[in-house]
Amino acid sequence: MKATCWLGTQHVEVRDVPDPTILNPRDAIIRVTRTAICGSDLHLYNGFIPTMRRGDVLGHEFMGEVVELGTGVKNLAIGDRVVVPFPIACGHCLQCEREMYSLCENSNPNAWVAEKLWGYSPCGIFGYSHMLGGFAGGQAQYVRVPFADVGPIKIPDHLGDEQVLFLSDIFPTGYMAAEACNIQPGDIVAVWGCGPVGQFAIKSAYMLGAEQVIAIDRFEYRMRIARERAGATTINYENMDVHDALVEMTGGRGPDACIDAVGLEGHAPGVAGAYDRVKTAMMLETDRTPALRQAILECRSGGTVSVAGVYGGFIDKFPMGAVVNRSLTIKSGQTHVQRYTRPLLERIGRGEIDPSFVITHRLPLDEAAQGYSMFAEKRDDCLKVVLAA
């Protein structure tokens, strides 16, 4: 089959690899119909996530048709059309019982690697490094889905692929980030980053009752979508002083909640941005964090900082003083997607949201490499690339 393989930093290629087979009783094989490139795939692409190996199959946002089932999967049938959540979860451990699916204690066969870096291991994730399981990803024609009786959600025929594909990751991710803000009537929410997750965080914050959502970015085309499709007020941090703008928009108090939808490859103008660039280049820091620092400093006293962006290692100049002295709450986590697929599918079914509004490019799987470079370099006003397998 054809699969998108990671071959090194900024080097992916669609190659022929063996077809997947059932390895465990609770596995299923899915024929992929649509798959997407995630902003977090760019962290792999740019070489920020350790334990990648040449030849790894990428992709954790995908959907398709069930073509083969292990003997242990009783709730799916051949031919079912399903969306697959990116975290792999067993459904039986304490974390799964508590619906903390991305912390599944059983789904990472390489847990010992993650334990060396993070103390304990989270769940396994499709196509996202060996320390998160070494699972072949879904930017391919076929994919093996472990614990297929827990993750995949069946999709009713009347909903199109593009409407439901993002249930696999970015819609629940934006939603969980907004939910973590514990939004109260009248709350103003600020979102750093108008990438796809940022767009869904804006939409979700409104769904959960936010009075106003302010989005911060530097790409005009992304802010236009945030304004026109998601209803945000936008701040371009290259033209405006973010602090001054937020002070003015929030009556001098700061946003009640701040969402970091940027993650470890953040940019900042001036000294702060240069500081992280130099430190990561010299391997003195693994992650660049200007967005997170600013989100903390701008947040209203007693407010919530919700971190949806991906961080992998260690960061510098973390403003802990602001967190402690101003009673800030920091919420984070890889998305517990399985917790959100059903309620969010219902919202899509009721027409409350059509997640396909973030799609700017549709390419055949063969052109995945162009998709990666275009998305990484933000060429051609690229916001979200969907691949048809």
Next chain:
Amino acid sequence: MHQRELEWISAERAATALAWFSIGLGAAELIAPRAVARLAGIREPRGISGAIRALGARELANGAAILANPRQPAWLWSRVAGDGLDLWMMQRARQRRGVKDARFKAASAAVMAVTAADLMVAQRLTTLERQQSAAPPRLEIVRAVTINRANHEVYRFWREFTNLPRVMRGIEAIDVIDDRHSHWRLRVPGGVRVEWDAEIVDERENERITWRAEGPVVAHMGSVMFTPAPGARGTQVVARFEYEPRGGPLGSNIAWLMDGLFEDQVQEDLRRCKQFLETGEIPLSDGPGLLRPAQPATDPAEIRDYSGVHR
């Protein structure tokens, strides 16, 4: 407290005192080299400040090194060498510059007394270190996991030894001889086979199993404890191994190296036991460890081999 530890502590105290002496003298030599020279009875201290300051810097560094690791004999031996250097420098100064005899003799006697003290402590630390490495250390490994299953289910799975090769990597087979005795066969990478006999020496249903293993390579005491986790969160399983390395100092070095690997192995086996009991399977990675790329294999047996999961 253990006798040897008490001996270590007293030697450590003496070393620390000498370290502070080193730092005091070093500081004096750095700050007031001429005063130090005059105290030692040297008549013409001008022009040797640089040399005395160098001695001072050495003293300071040596003192700091001892404080950082007061059980390390090498730093005390370095003090002994430094004392020798001091005495030699003093002799040279006497020949070239002349000395006030009474002061010089007193200073020389003081340096020799300190040298004797350094020598004693250095020897004491060296002896203690030798004794320590000669005694075979008793190695202990403890690893734990919480399994989301009732106590009796987890106990029953373990007590039925024929279950264990499913979750223990490398265990080829366990032959149960009678209720207390069993024979274990382990295949390690490279095709080497290791075998041992195990005897259950103590057990309490649903609570613990304790055994002794005896073989040409493997010899240990082991136990697994099963305790209900608080808040009805399943069962806490604590595995404990104790063993004395065989084969003298070489054996103990090898055991020390192997210790970390064995610890990881125990942790992995417990993890697999949890996976099997909670999910009914041991989930396989397409890219186990970093051994092969995360992509489907032409022959799934390749993935099973890398993962060490064969059934």
